[in-house]
Amino acid sequence: xxxxxxxxxxxxSGVFYAVMLPVWIAASRIVxxxxxxxxxxxxxxxxxxxxxxMMFNLPIPGGSTGHAVxxxxxxxxxxxxxxxxxxxVALAVQALLFxxxxxxxxxxxxxxxxxxxxxxGYYVYKLIxxxxxxxxxxxxxxxxxAGYIGINAAAFLAGVEFGLQPYLHHTAEGQALYCPxxxxxxxxxxxxxxxxIFGWVEAVVTALVVKYLEKQAPELLFREKVPMKIPTKLWxxxxxxxxxxxxxxxxxxxxxxxxxxGEWGADELKGLAGYIPAGLKKLDGLxxxxxxxxxxxxxxxxxxxxxxxxxxxxxxxxMALVVLAVWLLGKYLSRPERRPLMPKRDxxxxxxxxxxxxxxxxxxxxEIASRPGVLQSLDPRIKAVTVLFFILLVMFTRSLAxxxxxxxxxxxxxxFSRIGIGFFLKRTWIFIPFFSLLIAIPALFSFISxxxxxxxxxxxxxxxxxxxxxxxxxxxxxxxVSLAVLLSMTTRHFELLKALRFxxxxxxxxxxxxxxxxYIYLFVEIVENTFRAIRSRVGSGMHYRKGQKVVAWNIAxxxxxxxxxxxxxxQAMVSRGFRGEPRTLDHFQTRRRxxxxxxxxxxxxxxxxxxxYRTKL
Amino acid sequence: MTxxxxxxxxxxxxxxxxxxxxxxxxxxxxxxxxxxxxxRVALVGANGSGKSTFLHLLDALIFPQRxxxxxxxxxxxxxxFLDAEFSLRFRRKIGLIFQNPDVQLxxxxxxxxxxxxxxxxxxxxxxxxxxxxxxxxxxxxGPLLDRSPHQLSLGExxxxxxxxxxVIEPDVLLLDEPTAGLDPKTSTKxxxxxxxxxxxxxxxxxxxxxxxxxxxxxxxxxxxxxxxKLAGAGTPAEIxxxxxxxxxxxxxxxxxxxxxxxxxxxx
Ligand SMILES: Nc1ncnc2c1ncn2[C@@H]1O[C@H](COP(=O)(O)OP(=O)(O)OP(=O)(O)O)[C@@H](O)[C@H]1O
Ligand SMILES: [Mg+2]
Numbered sequence: 066x067x068x069x070x071x072x073x074x075x076x077x078s079g080v081f082y083a084v085m086l087p088v089w090i091a092a093s094r095i096v097x098x099x100x101x102x103x104x105x106x107x108x109x110x111x112x113x114x115x116x117x118x119m120m121f122n123l124p125i126p127g128g129s130t131g132h133a134v135x136x137x138x139x140x141x142x143x144x145x146x147x148x149x150x151x152x153x154v155a156l157a158v159q160a161l162l163f164x165x166x167x168x169x170x171x172x173x174x175x176x177x178x179x180x181x182x183x184x185x186g187y188y189v190y191k192l193i194x195x196x197x198x199x200x201x202x203x204x205x206x207x208x209x210x211a212g213y214i215g216i217n218a219a220a221f222l223a224g225v226e227f228g229l230q231p232y233l234h235h236t237a238e239g240q241a242l243y244c245p246x247x248x249x250x251x252x253x254x255x256x257x258x259x260x261x262i263f264g265w266v267e268a269v270v271t272a273l274v275v276k277y278l279e280k281q282a283p284e285l286l287f288r289e290k291v292p293m294k295i296p297t298k299l300w301x302x303x304x305x306x307x308x309x310x311x312x313x314x315x316x317x318x319x320x321x322x323x324x325x326x327g328e329w330g331a332d333e334l335k336g337l338a339g340y341i342p343a344g345l346k347k348l349d350g351l352x353x354x355x356x357x358x359x360x361x362x363x364x365x366x367x368x369x370x371x372x373x374x375x376x377x378x379x380x381x382x383x384m385a386l387v388v389l390a391v392w393l394l395g396k397y398l399s400r401p402e403r404r405p406l407m408p409k410r411d412x413x414x415x416x417x418x419x420x421x422x423x424x425x426x427x428x429x430x431x432e433i434a435s436r437p438g439v440l441q442s443l444d445p446r447i448k449a450v451t452v453l454f455f456i457l458l459v460m461f462t463r464s465l466a467x468x469x470x471x472x473x474x475x476x477x478x479x480x481f482s483r484i485g486i487g488f489f490l491k492r493t494w495i496f497i498p499f500f501s502l503l504i505a506i507p508a509l510f511s512f513i514s515x516x517x518x519x520x521x522x523x524x525x526x527x528x529x530x531x532x533x534x535x536x537x538x539x540x541x542x543x544x545x546v547s548l549a550v551l552l553s554m555t556t557r558h559f560e561l562l563k564a565l566r567f568x569x570x571x572x573x574x575x576x577x578x579x580x581x582x583x584y585i586y587l588f589v590e591i592v593e594n595t596f597r598a599i600r601s602r603v604g605s606g607m608h609y610r611k612g613q614k615v616v617a618w619n620i621a622x623x624x625x626x627x628x629x630x631x632x633x634x635x636q637a638m639v640s641r642g643f644r645g646e647p648r649t650l651d652h653f654q655t656r657r658r659x660x661x662x663x664x665x666x667x668x669x670x671x672x673x674x675x676x677x678y679r680t681k682l
Numbered sequence: 683m684t685x686x687x688x689x690x691x692x693x694x695x696x697x698x699x700x701x702x703x704x705x706x707x708x709x710x711x712x713x714x715x716x717x718x719x720x721x722r723v724a725l726v727g728a729n730g731s732g733k734s735t736f737l738h739l740l741d742a743l744i745f746p747q748r749x750x751x752x753x754x755x756x757x758x759x760x761x762x763f764l765d766a767e768f769s770l771r772f773r774r775k776i777g778l779i780f781q782n783p784d785v786q787l788x789x790x791x792x793x794x795x796x797x798x799x800x801x802x803x804x805x806x807x808x809x810x811x812x813x814x815x816x817x818x819x820x821x822x823x824g825p826l827l828d829r830s831p832h833q834l835s836l837g838e839x840x841x842x843x844x845x846x847x848x849v850i851e852p853d854v855l856l857l858d859e860p861t862a863g864l865d866p867k868t869s870t871k872x873x874x875x876x877x878x879x880x881x882x883x884x885x886x887x888x889x890x891x892x893x894x895x896x897x898x899x900x901x902x903x904x905x906x907x908x909x910x911k912l913a914g915a916g917t918p919a920e921i922x923x924x925x926x927x928x929x930x931x932x933x934x935x936x937x938x939x940x941x942x943x944x945x946x947x948x949x
Contacts, residue, residue, distance in 0.1 A: 106788070284704075428833075559790035559830070579790040586832035587784055633785040636743040640780075641799035641850065642773040644766065648801040650794055650810065 066134065066216075066223055066259075067159065068174050069501070070167030070545035071538065073226060074234035074243045075460045081172030085153075088180055092149040093573070100147070102645030105573065106634040107143070109580035111151030114627045115139050116158060116581070117588040120419040121620055122412040123266050124612035130412045131263060133270035135620075136178050137186025137215035141208060141275060142624060144287040145187040152179035154574070154581050162558050162582075163426070164493075164550050168453070169460055173226055177219040186215025186271075199283045205276040212271030213264045217256065220263070224248075224255030240516070240530040242463055245508035245538055273617030274624070282625050412612055413600045420593035424586070433554050438482030440555035444659040445564040451666040452552040458670050459544045464677045465533070468540035471673070475547040482555050492554075493547045501542040505535040558582060563649070576647040584630070588623065595619050690718040691754065693854065693885055694740055698749035701735055709735040711910040712749065717887060719853075722880055724896045724918070725889040727906030728932035733889035734781055736906070737856045740887065741778040774803050777847035781858035781889075783839035787831035792823070792842050795831065799850045810849075817845050836863045844872070854885040861892050873898045893922060893933060905931055 073081075096104045118135030125131055140148040153175045159165040166174045193207035228248030231241040244251065278286055434441060440448060459471060479489040508514055509531040516530030553561065562578045599615060607615070694717040702708040710732045717723055717740075725733045738744050739751055742758045751758050753772065763769045777799075780786040789795035793814065800810045818824040821841055831839060840860060847855065855876075861869040876899055880886055888899050896903055896918045903921040907913030907930075914927045921927065928934040 557828070559794070562790065579794065580788050582790045583788060583831060586830070590832070630785065633780070633782070634788050636738065637780055637785050637788060638798075638802075640741050640743055640773070640776075640778045641846065642770065642802035642804075643798075644769065644802070650797040650801065650807065 066174075066178060066220060066255075066263075067156075067166030068170040068177075068223060068226070069542055070169050070456060070460070070549065071501070071541035072167070072230070072244045073170050073173055074230055075169070075457070076233060077226060077229065077243075078169040078172060078460070081170075081176050083172075085172045085175050085180075088149060088176075089153065092146045095146045096150060097645075102639070102643065103631075103635050104147075105577055105643075105645070105647065106580060106631050106638060108147065108150050108154065109577045110584055110627050110631040110634065111139060111143050111147060112154035112158070112577065112581040113584040113588050114624060115152050115155040116585050117592060117623070118270075118620060120416060120423070120589065120592050121270075121616050122415040122419065123270060123616050124412040124607075124609040125262075125266060126609055130415055131266040133212070133263075133267045134178060134182065134216055134219075135267075135270065136182040136219070137190070137208075137212045137267065138271045138274055138620075140183030140187040140215075140287075141190055141211070141271070142278075142285065142287055145183045147287075148183040148187070149179050150577075152183065154577055158562075158578065158581060158585070160549075161561060162430075162553050163423075164546060164553060167545065168456060168549055169545070173223075177222050177226075181222055182215045182219040185218040186211040189214050200279045204279055205272050208275035209268040209272030213268040216267040217259050217264050220255045220259035221252065224252035227251035227255065236463065236530075240514065240537075241508065241534040242537060243541070245505070245514065245534045269613055270617060270620065273614060274621045277618050277621035278624065281621065282628075285625060285628050412616065413596050416616075417593055417596045417600070420589045420596070423589050424593075427558070427586075430554055431557060433482075433484055434557045436483040438484070438555065440478055440482040440551065442658065443662055444653055444655045445556050445560040446567040446653055447655060447659045447663050448556060449552060449561065449564045449567070451663060452548050454666065454670055456545050456548050458673060459541055459548065462541075462673070462677055463537060465536050465540055467673050467677050468537065468544050472540070472544045472547060474669070475544065475551055478551055479547075482551070484551075484554060489547075489550075493543070493550045501539055505539040508535040508538065560653075563651075564653070566651075572647050572649060576649060579649075580634070587630075588627070591623060591626070592619075595622075690720050693717050693719045693721075694751065694753055695755075696739070696746070696749065696751040699736075699739060699746040699751055700748035701732075701739065701744060701746060708910055710739075713906075713910075713912055714749070715904055715912065715915070717885065719885055720880075720883055721885055721902060722900045723885075723887045724900035724903045725887065725906060726891065726893070726896065726903060726921070726931070726933055727913070728908050731906035731908055731931070732910045733906055734858050737778060737858050737887065737889055740854075740856055741776055742772060743778075770803060774850060775852055776854045776856065777850050777852035778856040779840075779843050779847055779858060779860060781862075783836070783843045784831070786843040786846065787839060790830055791827070792829055792831060792834070793827040795842065796827075796845050796849050799846060803850065813849050813851075817849055821845050821848075837865065837868050840864060840872075841868075844875070848879075852884075855879060855887070857886065857888045859890055859892075860888060861890065861895060869895070891933065893928075897922070905933075907931060 093104075096108065100107055115135055118138065119132045122130040122132050136148065136152050139151055142148075143151060156166060156174050156179060157171060160168055160171050160174070190207045190211035193210055194204045197203040197207075225248065227244040227246060228251035230244040231247050234242040236242065246254075275286070455471060459468065462468060476486060476489070480486060509527045510525045514528050514531030514534050516528035518526040519529050519532060520527045556564070559579060559582065562582060563575060565578070566572065566575050596619075599619075694715075696716070697714045698712045699710055699714065700708075700712055701710040713732070713736060725736060727733055735744070739746060742753075742763060745751070745758060745760050756762065756768075763772075787795050789798055796814055796817070797810050800813065801807070814827075818827055821844065823838070823841055823845060826834060826838060826842060831842065834842065840863070844860070857876075860872060860876075864872065873895055876886055876888075886899065890896065890899075900918055903916060903918050904912055905914040905921060905927060913931055914921065914924065916924075925934065
């Protein structure tokens with residue numbers, strides 16, 4: 066459910082950041098008030114715990130495995146407000162350091178998984194468990210239902226966010242600019258997946274862990290009253306408003322266009338040409354100021370298409386070649402270290418491997434970050450700023466050519482930063498982009514992207530708008546993932562976290578991030594050792610019910626340990642003078658090359674934006 | 683410490699201190715002792731006899747639930763630490779090394795961890811950096827500075843943990859099992875450093891199971907009994923000679939060769 070960059074348009078991403086800002090502030094005020102100086106270690110260790118929950122693989126009937134998001138569990142353990150911060154921090158670490166979830170999509174991801182999921186889950190849990198005594202089945206069932214409903218609420222929301230994209234962001238031709246599927250496709254897809262599979266995993270994990278904790282350490286479950294004062298209610302209201310606001314944006318368009326996007330005929334659009342552009346431009350101006358909206362200029366006269374077929378075909382061909390090359394390369398590269406085949410059902414093996422991969426990956430990233438390369442030599446703050454601007458350009462551009470150029474620039478940077486191109490491609494293409502490619506394919510066809518047919522595959526028509534929509538969507542995902550990976554690979558993780566100070570993130574959060582990062586490793590090692598111990602004692606062949614219990618028990622146990630650790634770390638901080646207002650060492654230094662780089666990057670970004678504007682590539 | 687003859691001032695004075703965790707798990711059942719400035723003290727006792735708890739009390743991380751604990755005449759209570767001024771002064775003077783280095787080292791890098799204490803205690807960033815460099819050299823941890831604590835071996839972690847306290851330059855060092863898990867050479871080196879610190883006038887309180895080292899690190903030994911009270915006190919020689927006491931407190935079978943009755947026991 067981690068939304069990558071490129072799926073959501075800038076407006077949506079921006080709105081969610083705007084919503085999250087007050088929510089984060091409210092959450093940290095509330096937590097600070099109730100926890101005082103203790104909040105720093107508690108949030109950090111809570112975040113590390115949230116991060117690690119996803120490494121526990123749960124066996125599910127049918128021989129497969131799945132993992133929980135754990136947000137409802139964290140809410141039941143820490144209370145919903147503390148959960149907001151702990152999960153947000155975990156999501157931020159995932160996005161920044163491990164490329165899991167987009168950087169521009171972080172606001173949306175936090176809203177779904179760190180606000181809606183824990184709050185919905187928490188209140189469902191409260192509602193059902195009522196005043197039931199500890200260790201009662203009612204509480205366990207309540208936790209299960211809460212987990213199920215919580216994750217489904219988040220998934221539904223993610224589906225809505227995806228589904229709104231084609232309405233919110235499309236060219237005049239009806240070509241989708243971001244996620245190409247409307248509500249009718251995206252919502253059932255996201256909801257179905259979670260109603261049928263992941264919801265149950267979440268329910269089982271939440272219920273069983275709560276069951277064990279009720280028995281073993283009931284004092285570790287959150288029992289306090291959730292502070293809900295007037296400002297809080299205000300935020301809730303704000304949240305609802307925000308959820309509705311995209312509807313507000315698209316409603317006028319829908320009404321005037323007389324139908325949903327995807328059903329617009331050319332004539333309808335043409336008929337509206339007189340006044341829509343002006344209105345839309347005004348709206349667009351809100352978030353598209355850097356790149357003037359050009360798509361409306363001049364299309365009235367030229368009909369639907371002003372792009373040559375040749376260009377589109379070469380674009381697609383290029384993409385196809387790259388895909389093929391990467392695929393072959395990936396196959397070739399992964400051969401020498403091919404892992405022993407592991408049956409999918411081996412949840413023990415998969416959890417161990419998850420932990421090992423994490424450690425291996427981070428050691429490797431550290432090694433790359435200390436190579437003498439171009440990006441490595443730059444000040445982390447300046448590097449982070451420029452990468453962010455490139456990602457923003459990627460988000461705003463509508464041109465395949467611009468995306469292509471930025472992508473090539475990424476490859477060149479990787480080369481000059483002594484990252485093997487093969488490795489870089491493998492690392493950036495493995496998961497998100499490949500998955501996105503699959504997603505993009507149906508968008509080629511007329512049933513998703515109506516427009517002028519270009520070719521047909523059997524009864525299916527590939528349309529010109531479809532090709533562009535799929536190409537731009539996919540290109541955007543690949544390029545933004547590559548940029549984020551470049552940043553995290555060439556910067557030592559702890560420096561990247563510290564560089565966040567530069568973006569105005571309070572020192573307290575930066576410290577929480579640092580402590581989270583440090584304890585993730587401890588927890589990952591615990592996960593690894595635990596599963597090794599399980600394997601040495603019982604092997605991996607056990608009935609899934611037993612397996613589920615084993616996993617849940619270990620999550621519960623990890624929480625008990627986390628909690629003790631949190632107390633001790635708090636004491637260790639106090640012992641050295643911590644009183645709730647952290648101070649950290651600031652050792653960044655900018656040199657001339659940093660400013661040169663900044664200037665160069667700014668020029669490239671402006672040039673690309675200008676070129677797109679002038680030439681309508 | 684001015685005149686040679688003058689008795690050293692009392693640093694910690696505790697009387698009948700009780701403490702139990704969550705009101706359910708007793709950890710100390712009435713401990714009374716005094717520690718004077720410049721003294722070297724060892725706390726020994728079986729697992730769970732309350733040594734760590736006692737050190738945490740001395741560091742004012744927890745407070746007696748019954749009985750009193752005073753630092754240079756001022757009683758340590760939760761309330762006294764609401765006073766930021768006093769808290770700052772106290773934290774600058776006293777340094778505790780936790781038994782578990784994974785607790786002690788909570789920052790993402792060694793460098794930040796060492797800088798944490800002095801920064802919170804209001805030291806100038808420049809001074810912190812200078813001290814850090816110096817300390818890294820004397821402890822030979824320069825290459826570790828930009829590494830993450832989780833990448834270090836246990837011995838390296840202990841060394842770094844030591845650095846995080848030394849950098850504050852406290853007058854009192856509270857050490858919880860500093861040699862546990864160290865190889866003999868590193869252990870010896872650490873003891874050397876403690877001797878040096880003691881020469882420069884620091885008070886050193888060490889909790890340990892390691893009877894090997896107590897002669898080197900202490901002038902005074904307190905034995906914590908399994909009833910979580912003091913079971914005995916004396917000079918290292920006196921305590922090491924008291925086989926019955928050591929045996930009763932699970933201390934003897936660990937390093938039996940250290941006691942006179944080694945052969946008798948074996949027979
Ligand atoms: N956080 C805690 N919660 C509950 N009980 C605790 C906690 N910490 C310590 N105890 C209990 O308090 C008692 C004293 O513990 P303490 O850690 O002070 O012993 P110790 O002498 O340092 O032991 P060791 O030699 O194993 O380090 C033990 O019985 C222990 O079980
Ligand atoms: Mg101890």
